[in-house]
Amino acid sequence: MKKVSVIGAGSWGTALAFVLAENGHDCLIWGRRQEQTDEINEQHTNQAYLKNCKLPESLKASSNLEQVVEHADILIVAVPTKGMREIGSQLNDLIQQPKLIVHVSKGIEPDTLKRITEMLAEEIRPEARKGLVVLSGPSHAEEVVLRHPTTVTVASEDTRAAEEIQTLFMNSFFRVYTNEDVLGVELGGALKNVIALAAGITDGLDYGDNAKAALITRGLAEITRLGVKMGANPVTFAGLAGMGDLIVTANSVHSRNWKAGNMLGKGHSLKEVTEGMGMVIEGVRTTKAAHQLAKQYDVSMPLTEALYSVLFEGHEPKEAVDWLMNRGKKKETDDFSN
Numbered sequence: 311m312k313k314v315s316v317i318g319a320g321s322w323g324t325a326l327a328f329v330l331a332e333n334g335h336d337c338l339i340w341g342r343r344q345e346q347t348d349e350i351n352e353q354h355t356n357q358a359y360l361k362n363c364k365l366p367e368s369l370k371a372s373s374n375l376e377q378v379v380e381h382a383d384i385l386i387v388a389v390p391t392k393g394m395r396e397i398g399s400q401l402n403d404l405i406q407q408p409k410l411i412v413h414v415s416k417g418i419e420p421d422t423l424k425r426i427t428e429m430l431a432e433e434i435r436p437e438a439r440k441g442l443v444v445l446s447g448p449s450h451a452e453e454v455v456l457r458h459p460t461t462v463t464v465a466s467e468d469t470r471a472a473e474e475i476q477t478l479f480m481n482s483f484f485r486v487y488t489n490e491d492v493l494g495v496e497l498g499g500a501l502k503n504v505i506a507l508a509a510g511i512t513d514g515l516d517y518g519d520n521a522k523a524a525l526i527t528r529g530l531a532e533i534t535r536l537g538v539k540m541g542a543n544p545v546t547f548a549g550l551a552g553m554g555d556l557i558v559t560a561n562s563v564h565s566r567n568w569k570a571g572n573m574l575g576k577g578h579s580l581k582e583v584t585e586g587m588g589m590v591i592e593g594v595r596t597t598k599a600a601h602q603l604a605k606q607y608d609v610s611m612p613l614t615e616a617l618y619s620v621l622f623e624g625h626e627p628k629e630a631v632d633w634l635m636n637r638g639k640k641k642e643t644d645d646f647s648n
């Protein structure tokens with residue numbers, strides 16, 4: 311039994327805390343709002359994020375970040391990418407003894423183009439860290455708390471840290487692999503949200519299964535093209551953090567990115583979609599970052615470019631699809647030479 315703290319009581323932080331408590335660990339979860347942490351402690355539910363889920367009674371919650379940080383040597387950070395630097399800087403101030411820090415979020419910071427491990431390494435001083443690990447893969451929180459079979463991967467520059475986190479989470483319904491490619495795992499997790507948004511748009515336009523298959527396949531091609539140019543292992547993109555997560559996010563009714571795209575395809579504005587969701591839609595900001603990365607690395611990412619034009623340049627979804635379909639001829643297998 312280990313002491314573990316989860317920072318962030320949204321859908322994913324709560325589902326992972328559920329797994330850790332089920333595994334017999336002494337788990338404390340931090341949420342920003344006292345009424346939410348009271349609900350977890352007293353009702354053993356977190357209805358705003360995981361409807362009809364009964365949480366283990368052993369799972370405790372607190373809105374006092376200092377207490378939550380002190381509770382454990384392992385911190386699981388589960389806040390949206392947008393809040394990552396702020397939380398990182400608070401952790402830096404609060405950590406007394408070095409902690410093993412695991413993040414489970416999926417995004418890239420626009421403008422700086424930093425991945426989450428890079429942001430956390432900038433915000434949290436090295437003496438406060440025992441290791442930095444990313445956990446990613448096809449894993450909707452709603453299915454994890456139903457104990458449906460789920461597989462994820464953990465990556466770290468420190469193999470032993472990754473293995474420790476693998477052991478911490480593994481159980482009969484939550485299977486964890488290790489991967490040494492931190493860059494590929496973080497890029498795969500972040501960039502699949504961009505393609506899932508685009509897949510939601512084609513579903514919203516009722517373009518059917520051929521279009522969806524095209525998006526997933528060509529989406530994975532452009533993610534891989536960028537990732538390889540940046541130095542990631544191409545095999546990672548065929549794995550859980552790449553293809554696996556892309557399939558689940560582009561097809562699942564649980565996906566906020568797919569849902570957002572679907573509404574856009576049906577004619578709603580980006581403002582309506584983001585304000586109505588009530589949960590994070592990481593793919594919107596990540597589209598900005600991916601668009602910038604494509605320019606910086608001089609990599610062709612037409613799906614990202616098309617989605618960017620819809621989200622930020624006022625183009626109609628149909629126009630973007632027409633542009634994609636009417637581009638010049640290409641060889642399918644030229645991808646990695648770009």
Ligand SMILES: NC(=O)C1=CN([C@@H]2O[C@H](COP(=O)(O)OP(=O)(O)OC[C@H]3O[C@@H](n4cnc5c(N)ncnc54)[C@H](O)[C@@H]3O)[C@@H](O)[C@H]2O)C=CC1
Pocket residue numbers: 318319320321322323341342359388389390391392393394396397414415416417449450451452588589590592
């Ligand atoms: N929901 C899911 O099934 C999965 C989500 N993820 C990733 O996990 C991360 C978190 O997502 P969810 O838990 O689903 O989001 P969510 O929208 O369900 O919850 C986010 C939580 O973070 C809190 N929060 C928001 N901004 C914050 C800030 N600036 N500082 C501190 N706390 C803040 C919110 O109050 C809320 O409790 C995202 O990067 C997402 O892509 C990864 C795998 C599965």
Ligand SMILES: O=C(CO)COP(=O)(O)O
Pocket residue numbers: 416447448449450451503506555558559564565566567568590591592
């Ligand atoms: O990353 C996820 C599943 O693996 C969750 O995706 P959404 O953020 O689109 O719900």
